[in-house]
Amino acid sequence: MKSDPLKKLRDEVWAANLEIFRSGLVTMHSGNASGIDRKKGLVLIKPSGMDYDKLRPADLPVTDLSGHKLKGRRKPSVDLPHHLFLYHHCPEIGGVIHTHSNYATALALLGKSIPVYLTAIADEFGAAIPCAPYVDNVGDHIGETILKYRSAAPAILLGHHGAFAWGPTPRAALKAAVMLEDVAKTCYLALLLGKAKALTPKEIKKWYERYHTTYGQTETDD
Amino acid sequence: MKSDPLKKLRDEVWAANLEIFRSGLVTMHSGNASGIDRKKGLVLIKPSGMDYDKLRPADLPVTDLSGHKLKGRRKPSVDLPHHLFLYHHCPEIGGVIHTHSNYATALALLGKSIPVYLTAIADEFGAAIPCAPYVDNVGDHIGETILKYRSAAPAILLGHHGAFAWGPTPRAALKAAVMLEDVAKTCYLALLLGKAKALTPKEIKKWYERYHTTYGQTETDD
Amino acid sequence: MKSDPLKKLRDEVWAANLEIFRSGLVTMHSGNASGIDRKKGLVLIKPSGMDYDKLRPADLPVTDLSGHKLKGRRKPSVDLPHHLFLYHHCPEIGGVIHTHSNYATALALLGKSIPVYLTAIADEFGAAIPCAPYVDNVGDHIGETILKYRSAAPAILLGHHGAFAWGPTPRAALKAAVMLEDVAKTCYLALLLGKAKALTPKEIKKWYERYHTTYGQTETDD
Amino acid sequence: MKSDPLKKLRDEVWAANLEIFRSGLVTMHSGNASGIDRKKGLVLIKPSGMDYDKLRPADLPVTDLSGHKLKGRRKPSVDLPHHLFLYHHCPEIGGVIHTHSNYATALALLGKSIPVYLTAIADEFGAAIPCAPYVDNVGDHIGETILKYRSAAPAILLGHHGAFAWGPTPRAALKAAVMLEDVAKTCYLALLLGKAKALTPKEIKKWYERYHTTYGQTETDD
Numbered sequence: 001m002k003s004d005p006l007k008k009l010r011d012e013v014w015a016a017n018l019e020i021f022r023s024g025l026v027t028m029h030s031g032n033a034s035g036i037d038r039k040k041g042l043v044l045i046k047p048s049g050m051d052y053d054k055l056r057p058a059d060l061p062v063t064d065l066s067g068h069k070l071k072g073r074r075k076p077s078v079d080l081p082h083h084l085f086l087y088h089h090c091p092e093i094g095g096v097i098h099t100h101s102n103y104a105t106a107l108a109l110l111g112k113s114i115p116v117y118l119t120a121i122a123d124e125f126g127a128a129i130p131c132a133p134y135v136d137n138v139g140d141h142i143g144e145t146i147l148k149y150r151s152a153a154p155a156i157l158l159g160h161h162g163a164f165a166w167g168p169t170p171r172a173a174l175k176a177a178v179m180l181e182d183v184a185k186t187c188y189l190a191l192l193l194g195k196a197k198a199l200t201p202k203e204i205k206k207w208y209e210r211y212h213t214t215y216g217q218t219e220t221d222d
Numbered sequence: 223m224k225s226d227p228l229k230k231l232r233d234e235v236w237a238a239n240l241e242i243f244r245s246g247l248v249t250m251h252s253g254n255a256s257g258i259d260r261k262k263g264l265v266l267i268k269p270s271g272m273d274y275d276k277l278r279p280a281d282l283p284v285t286d287l288s289g290h291k292l293k294g295r296r297k298p299s300v301d302l303p304h305h306l307f308l309y310h311h312c313p314e315i316g317g318v319i320h321t322h323s324n325y326a327t328a329l330a331l332l333g334k335s336i337p338v339y340l341t342a343i344a345d346e347f348g349a350a351i352p353c354a355p356y357v358d359n360v361g362d363h364i365g366e367t368i369l370k371y372r373s374a375a376p377a378i379l380l381g382h383h384g385a386f387a388w389g390p391t392p393r394a395a396l397k398a399a400v401m402l403e404d405v406a407k408t409c410y411l412a413l414l415l416g417k418a419k420a421l422t423p424k425e426i427k428k429w430y431e432r433y434h435t436t437y438g439q440t441e442t443d444d
Numbered sequence: 445m446k447s448d449p450l451k452k453l454r455d456e457v458w459a460a461n462l463e464i465f466r467s468g469l470v471t472m473h474s475g476n477a478s479g480i481d482r483k484k485g486l487v488l489i490k491p492s493g494m495d496y497d498k499l500r501p502a503d504l505p506v507t508d509l510s511g512h513k514l515k516g517r518r519k520p521s522v523d524l525p526h527h528l529f530l531y532h533h534c535p536e537i538g539g540v541i542h543t544h545s546n547y548a549t550a551l552a553l554l555g556k557s558i559p560v561y562l563t564a565i566a567d568e569f570g571a572a573i574p575c576a577p578y579v580d581n582v583g584d585h586i587g588e589t590i591l592k593y594r595s596a597a598p599a600i601l602l603g604h605h606g607a608f609a610w611g612p613t614p615r616a617a618l619k620a621a622v623m624l625e626d627v628a629k630t631c632y633l634a635l636l637l638g639k640a641k642a643l644t645p646k647e648i649k650k651w652y653e654r655y656h657t658t659y660g661q662t663e664t665d666d
Numbered sequence: 667m668k669s670d671p672l673k674k675l676r677d678e679v680w681a682a683n684l685e686i687f688r689s690g691l692v693t694m695h696s697g698n699a700s701g702i703d704r705k706k707g708l709v710l711i712k713p714s715g716m717d718y719d720k721l722r723p724a725d726l727p728v729t730d731l732s733g734h735k736l737k738g739r740r741k742p743s744v745d746l747p748h749h750l751f752l753y754h755h756c757p758e759i760g761g762v763i764h765t766h767s768n769y770a771t772a773l774a775l776l777g778k779s780i781p782v783y784l785t786a787i788a789d790e791f792g793a794a795i796p797c798a799p800y801v802d803n804v805g806d807h808i809g810e811t812i813l814k815y816r817s818a819a820p821a822i823l824l825g826h827h828g829a830f831a832w833g834p835t836p837r838a839a840l841k842a843a844v845m846l847e848d849v850a851k852t853c854y855l856a857l858l859l860g861k862a863k864a865l866t867p868k869e870i871k872k873w874y875e876r877y878h879t880t881y882g883q884t885e886t887d888d
Contacts (some may be wrong), residue, residue, distance in 0.1 A: 023693070027245070027404045028397050029438070030342060049438030078437050100342050102404070106411035109339055109418050117775055119803075119827045120696060120766050134421070136428050137341075160421060161341045175694050182693045182768070189772035192415055193858055196775050199800075199826060206802050215744050216695070216715030249467070249626045250619050251660075252564060271660030300659050322564050324626070328633035331561055331640050356643075358650050359563075382643060383563045414637055471689070471848045472841050473882075474786060493882030522881050544786050546848070550855035553783055553862050578865075580872050581785075604865060605785045636859055 006042060006062065009035050009170070013044045014057040016097065016170040021052035023178050025101040031162075032077040033097045033177075035170035036087050041065050045083060047074030085143025086166060095170030097177040100162035103184035107131065108157035115198035117187050122199060122207035123215075124179045125153035134159035155180045228264060228284065231257050231392070235266045235317070236279040238392040242321055243274035245400050253321040253384075254299040255399075257392035258309050260316070263287050267305060269296030307365025308388060317392030319399040322384035325406035329353065330379035337420035339409050344421060344429035345437075346401045347375035356381035377402045450486060450506065453479050453614070457488045457539070458501040460614040464543055465496035467622050475543040475606075476521040477621075479614035480531050482538070485509050489527060491518030529587025530610060539614030541621040544606035547628035551575065552601035559642035561631050566643060566651035567659075568623045569597035578603035599624045672708060672728065675701050675836070679710045679761070680723040682836040686765055687718035689844050697765040697828075698743040699843075701836035702753050704760070707731050711749060713740030751809025752832060761836030763843040766828035769850035773797065774823035781864035783853050788865060788873035789881075790845045791819035800825035821846045 004010065016033035020026050029052075034045035044060045061072035067084055069076060077083075083096045107114065114129040116122050121129070132149035135141045135158065146164055150156050154176045155165040165176035190196045199207075226232065238255035242248050251274075256267035266282045283294035289306055291298060299305075305318045329336065336351040338344050343351070354371035357363045357380065368386055372378050376398045377387040387398035412418045421429075448454065460477035464470050473496075478489035488504045505516035509532060511524055521527075527540045551558065558573040560566050565573070576593035579585045579602065590608055594600050598620045599609040609620035634640045643651075670676065682699035686692050695718075700711035710726045727738035733750055735742060743749075749762045773780065780795040782788050787795070798815035801807045801824065812830055816822050820842045821831040831842035856862045865873075 028400050030401075030404075047439065048436075075439055078432065100340070100404070100408070102408045102411060105340065105342075105408045106415070109408065109412040110416040112416070117826065118766070118771065120771075134425075136425060137432055138428065160339065178694050179696075182696075182766070186766070186768045186771045186775065188411065188415065189768060189854065190775040193772070193854065194776040194778070203800075203802060206804065210744060210803055214714075217713065217741055250622050252623075252626075269661065270658075297661055300654060322562070322626070322630070324630045324633060327562065327564075327630045328637070331630065331634040332638040334638070356647075358647060359654055360650065382561065410633065410637065472844050474845075474848075491883065492880075519883055522876065544784070544848070544852070546852045546855060549784065549786075549852045550859070553852065553856040554860040556860070578869075580869060581876055582872065604783065632855065632859065 005040070006037060006044065009037050010044055010057045010060055012170045013060055013095070014055065016095065016174040017046045017052060017055060019174050020097060020099055020177060023181075025099040025177060025181055026052065031097070031099040032079055032083075033095070033170055033174065034077075034080075034083045035095045036093075038091070038094070042070070043080075043084065043087060045076050045080055047072070048077050050074065081140065082142040082146070082164070085140050086146065086164075089143070089147055090166075092168060093166045094168045095173035096164065096166045097170075097173045098162065098164050099177055099181070101177070101181040101184070103188045104157055104163040104181050105161070107184055107188060108159055108161060108163065111159050113157065114184060114187055115196075116204050117190070117196045117198055118183055119199070119207050120179065120186075121183050122204040123211040124176065124183075125155065126204065126208035126212075127152040128198070129153045129155050129157060129180065131157035131159060134161065227262070228259060228266065231259050232266055232279045232282055234392045235282055236277065238317065238319065238396040239268045239274060239277060241396050242319060242399060245403075247321040247323040247399060247403055248274065253319070254301055254305075255317070255319045255392055255396065256299075256302075256305045257317045258315075260313070264292070265302075265306065265309060267298045267302055269294070270299050272296065303362065304364040304368070304386070307362050308368065308386075311365070311369055312388070314390060315388045316390045317395035318386065318388045319392075319395045320384065320386050321399055321403070323399070323403040323406070325410045326379055326385040326403050327383070329406055329410060330381055330383060330385065333381050335379065336406060336409055337418075338426050339412070339418045339420055340405055341421070341429050342401065342408075343405050344426040345433040346398065346405075347377065348426065348430035348434075349374040350420070351375045351377050351379060351402065353379040353381060356383065449484070450481060450488065453481050454488055454501045454504055456614045457504055458499065460539065460541065460618040461490045461496060461499060463618050464541060464621060467625075469543040469545040469621060469625055470496065475541070476523055476527075477539070477541045477614055477618065478521075478524075478527045479539045480537075482535070486514070487524075487528065487531060489520045489524055491516070492521050494518065525584065526586040526590070526608070529584050530590065530608075533587070533591055534610070536612060537610045538612045539617035540608065540610045541614075541617045542606065542608050543621055543625070545621070545625040545628070547632045548601055548607040548625050549605070551628055551632060552603055552605060552607065555603050557601065558628060558631055559640075560648050561634070561640045561642055562627055563643070563651050564623065564630075565627050566648040567655040568620065568627075569599065570648065570652035570656075571596040572642070573597045573599050573601060573624065575601040575603060578605065671706070672703060672710065675703050676710055676723045676726055678836045679726055680721065682761065682763065682840040683712045683718060683721060685840050686763060686843060689847075691765040691767040691843060691847055692718065697763070698745055698749075699761065699763045699836055699840065700743075700746075700749045701761045702759075704757070708736070709746075709750065709753060711742045711746055713738070714743050716740065747806065748808040748812070748830070751806050752812065752830075755809070755813055756832075758834060759832045760834045761839035762830065762832045763836075763839045764828065764830050765843055765847070767843070767847040767850070769854045770823055770829040770847050771827070773850055773854060774825055774827060774829065777825050779823065780850060780853055781862075782870050783856070783862045783864055784849055785865070785873050786845065786852075787849050788870040789877040790842065790849075791821065792870065792874035792878075793818040794864070795819045795821050795823060795846065797823035797825060800827065
């Protein structure tokens with residue numbers, strides 16, 4: 001059997017899809033994770049309408065950056081165009097995740113962005129997570145809206161809809177998506193009970209810089 | 223051993239019962255899922271008062287459309303008449319699910335319907351999910367109330383009681399039941415913190431039509 | 445090896461302890477389930493301060509109705525006296541469960557009883573679930589308070605403390621404890637967002653009687 | 667292969683890290699648990715940025731009390747200095763846990779301490795759980811703030827940040843961390859719906875003393 005040159009990416013995108021399900025960010029068939037191989041110009045994404053817990057790596061269709069399916073018998077997610085738009089316009093992005101996770105989407109329904117209330121937001125996002133106004137699903141409207149309204153944070157809320165998160169890899173996008181729902185929940189709970197104040201830019205920087213310089217294992221550790 | 227001509231449907235109804243439990247929509251013995259074989263006029267439903275995690279496909283009793291048990295040593299759910307009423311009056315329905323899932327039931331207790339606040343509601347339901355007034359359990363009162371108050375959406379809330387969801391198959395009914403609780407939770411969270419506005423009919427149509435034409439895998443894919 | 449004449453009850457009390465943990469009603473070592481063999485006058489209860497997921501049936505100590513340990517190397521729960529008090533004074537009770545489940549305890553902290561807002565409360569409890577005022581842990585204060593304030597429902601909230609639930613068997617007590625938290629959550633959610641009205645006594649009776657006459661499998665079914 | 671003189675502590679610290687993940691107190695890589703061998707002056711802590719569910723006991727780095735890594739190829743958590751500060755200044759502490767658990771952190775974001783509203787708080791904590799004002803991550807600021815603001819309770823909230831919990835062993839610290847989130851949730855729910863009153867010092871003492879004298883199994887039981 002021929003070895004799969006996309007195997008590593010395929011496994012990572014499959015794992016990211018599985019994890020958004022296990023983490024409770026998606027129910028039934030909602031949501032999707034994708035990843036790109038920049039050298040080959042190939043994108044792997046969740047197939048449309050398939051159960052997460054039945055998904056195998058081989059089920060992920062492969063498309064080029066125009067969305068033409070090159071491999072796999074499954075139809076790609078209907079949200080593929082939005083993922084492709086981000087890959088086209090943001091060369092630094094290697095993975096994208098879309099969910100309707102409950103707390104993030106509740107804030108999105110109210111049009112509320114998430115200021116840097118918590119050190120965890122400073123750590124992971126480094127900036128407020130904005131909420132873009134509602135936009136329909138026609139053409140590149142969603143992709144264009146994300147680019148127009150995004151901050152330095154690797155995630156955004158979409159009014160009446162849900163959330164997008166991204167990162168240099170599918171795994172980084174997964175982390176942004178999971179942390180988004182986690183901080184959305186904590187902030188939501190606080191806002192219901194009282195008034196919260198954002199951290200100052202100076203304090204945000206302290207956390208963000210520590211997290212992005214000294215945190216985690218280096219590649220050679222693994 | 224004789225082959226079971228209902229095996230496929232039996233497995234699907236059993237899986238739907240298992241999934242409403244695993245998804246946290248039901249606790250202990252509450253709730254039930256059923257399915258119908260239209261050609262044979264046979265209905266399969268959860269047995270009354272049995273633990274979900276001990277349920278095997280063979281435990282599901284088979285009845286005709288009048289509710290006479292034809293097969294199985296277990297008593298059918300006491301909610302069987304409401305399922306049968308829907309099968310009688312709605313030839314397009316192939317599966318029915320009843321739950322007391324927490325967020326849907328909290329809205330039902332307050333008599334609040336769920337407007338199309340979210341693109342996920344437009345996708346799956348295409349219309350507001352109404353809340354019918356309280357009705358007792360005598361005769362066909364519940365079935366009649368569902369027919370009287372239902373919208374184009376495949377789900378309804380029943381005042382002081384819980385929710386019914388349905389679809390062309392038990393699997394489709396399961397999806398409607400799970401998505402109902404998911405959107406009920408998100409909308410509940412938003413309504414506690416602020417004011418939400420429904421999408422316009424024009425926007426609702428865009429999402430619904432995309433979802434019901436281009437979404438999912440075709441039969442021959444599987 | 446000698447057969448254990450308490451094996452059936454031991455397994456049922458062990459299963460009830462496991463289920464309150466799996467259902468999320470207890471965390472770490474809080475909470476406990478017990479059962480009584482009326483003919484032998486023997487009580488089995490969770491040992492004090494042991495992890496639920498490491499508990500084996502053999503870990504459950506056996507005591508008489510005065511609380512003297514007759515068997516087992518583990519110390520019984522410090523809440524044993526409250527269980528024994530209920531067994532002493534209520535010959536119809538065969539199982540008792542105590543938890544600090546979150547929603548029930550939040551209502552208990554506010555001194556709020558749970559009216560029969562939902563058909564699920566009418567089904568399982570048949571009456572409002574009262575909230576007794578705070579009482580300390582000295583002697584039989586807790587047991588006396590439960591008897592003084594309980595309604596016809598097989599569960600009660602204790603101010604600033606938590607909940608007790610009971611039934612003719614440990615399994616029935618488990619069901620009451622799980623359903624209590626389930627309806628406490630739904631009612632709590634509704635009360636946060638709006639005003640709820642209780643069902644009338646006439647309506648409550650309809651649900652309760654149906655549930656307690658036609659629901660479930662008969663013994664000989666199993 | 668040489669036997670590991672830290673094996674017992676290593677397994678306990680590993681188990682505490684696993685349990686804060688399984689209990690839902692942490693998501694992705696946030697949070698950490700540590701333990702100290704006082705005789706050897708050695709500390710074991712979660713490695714930085716590693717998935718909880720992939721963590722094996724051997725992944726935990728060993729440091730001395732100055733934070734110099736003595737063993738293990740993984741980098742220790744960036745929060746190590748705060749753990750070390752507590753070990754330095756509090757000889758009675760043998761385990762420390764840090765999380766951003768949602769309910770505790772929501773209260774921390776609002777600067778709200780947790781009075782002894784519940785018997786469960788009296789049992790486990792014996793005193794109100796204070797909320798320290800926000801402090802940055804420079805040097806020993808976090809450790810100093812914890813010492814300055816802590817009560818007799820083995821846990822504290824840190825403004826805009828999260829929670830620290832501790833105890834004589836990693837296992838005791840785990841219990842404090844899990845119980846903190848549990849009571850934070852119950853108190854949060856009550857405070858949203860109404861006004862709660864704390865127990866009096868006299869009542870608190872009754873519960874705390876019972877819990878700390880008669881509760882649990884003795885060492886020789888196990």
